[in-house]
Amino acid sequence: MNILIVEDDLEIAQLLxxxxxxxxxxxxxxxxxxxAINAFREHQPDLMILDLMLPGLDGLEVCARIRQQxxxxxxxxLMLTAKGEEIDRVIGLSTGADDYLVKPFSPRExxxxxRALLRRSLRQGGQENMHRSAHFTLNLDRHTASRYLGDDPxxxxxxxxxxxxxxxxxxxxxxxxxxxxxxxxxWGSDFFGDERVVDTHVARLRKKVESDPTQPQFVKTVVxxxxxxxxxxxxx
Numbered sequence: 208m209n210i211l212i213v214e215d216d217l218e219i220a221q222l223l224x225x226x227x228x229x230x231x232x233x234x235x236x237x238x239x240x241x242x243a244i245n246a247f248r249e250h251q252p253d254l255m256i257l258d259l260m261l262p263g264l265d266g267l268e269v270c271a272r273i274r275q276q277x278x279x280x281x282x283x284x285l286m287l288t289a290k291g292e293e294i295d296r297v298i299g300l301s302t303g304a305d306d307y308l309v310k311p312f313s314p315r316e317x318x319x320x321x322r323a324l325l326r327r328s329l330r331q332g333g334q335e336n337m338h339r340s341a342h343f344t345l346n347l348d349r350h351t352a353s354r355y356l357g358d359d360p361x362x363x364x365x366x367x368x369x370x371x372x373x374x375x376x377x378x379x380x381x382x383x384x385x386x387x388x389x390x391x392x393x394w395g396s397d398f399f400g401d402e403r404v405v406d407t408h409v410a411r412l413r414k415k416v417e418s419d420p421t422q423p424q425f426v427k428t429v430v431x432x433x434x435x436x437x438x439x440x441x442x443x
Contacts (some may be wrong), residue, residue, distance in 0.1 A: 208231075208232050208233065208253045208325055209232075209233050209234075209235070209250055209251070210232045210233065210252055210254050210255070211235050211237065211247060211252035211254075211255045211256070211282070212234075212236045212255075212256045213218055213236075213238075213240075213242075213246075213255060213256065213258055213263055213266070214232055214238070214256070214258045214287065215239060215258065215260075215262055215402055216258075216413055217432065219310070220238070220306055222313045222314075223256060223317070226246055227317070227318070230318055232321070234244025235252065237433075238262075239261055239262045239263045239310065240263040240265065241262070241264060242270060243264075243269050243273075244264075245400040247273055247303065247428075253325060254282050254283045254284070254285065255273065255283070255284045256285050256321075257284055257287065257304070258286075258287045259287060259288045260289065263269065266286055266287075269285070270304050273399060274364075281350060281361050281367050282367070283305045283324040283325065283367055283368075284304045284305050285305065285306050285308055285320055285321065286306070286307040287307070297381065305323060305324055305396065306320060306323075307400075307402075308320055315397060320339055320439075322395070323398060324395075326330055326395045329389070336379060338374055340377060340438035340439065341355070341378065341414070341438050341439035341440065342355050342425065343355070343377065343425070343438065344369070344441075349411050352365050352370060354416060363415055363416065365412070366411075369412045369415065371393055371414055372389070372393060373416065373426075375389065375392050375438035376434065380436050380437065381436070381437060382436075383432050383434070383435045384433045384435065387402065387404040388403040389405050390404075405434075406442050408435055409426060413426050424437070425437060
């Protein structure tokens with residue numbers, strides 16, 4: 208697995224690399240935002256560790272640009288933030304970050320977060336290659352999603368986490384998933400954080416799949432329990 212470390216503090220970058228490489232990861236380093244964009248194009252990493260505060264382009268801008276880049280890989284993005292920075296701002300903005308880690312952090316927590324993110328793709332392996340309903344088609348092999356408006360499919364620009372969240376909900380239409388179940392499915396058992404992160408990502412997903420996110424038709428809330436996907440079956 209290839210990891211791109213984007214960190215302007217050389218000591219922290221070396222710590223990250225020295226922690227991850229003995230675990231079997233192949234690491235590359237970029238020291239600023241523009242270098243990160245170029246390194247992404249060159250190395251097509253499976254995961255990026257991205258510092259929020261960078262010279263030139265900051266981490267949020269880099270994250271947004273990466274999600275807009277065409278490429279074979281849609282990497283998971285782990286955002287690094289300093290203690291005291293606004294975590295909700297990082298997670299809440301529609302930039303495409305999948306998780307965050309607050310500095311200072313322990314090497315054990317870093318490895319756990321990285322492995323939890325990379326396990327997401329493995330968790331999809333036992334499912335069928337397509338999820339379909341009357342209004343949506345997800346191709347799990349190509350990692351593409353479309354919504355049907357009438358007979359015309361409209362591509363959905365989903366982040367890796369949004370795609371996996373929608374895939375999970377569509378895998379069992381009508382099933383209610385609790386926040387803890389979604390965390391285990393998407394982040395793995397090594398998740399560190401608050402369950403409200405799920406609400407943030409559901410809200411982001413609704414903005415992309417619902418005509419009116421304030422009155423969701425497909426991704427519904429079950430008060431006091433969690434979330435479920437509702438749609439008619441696909442017709443051939």
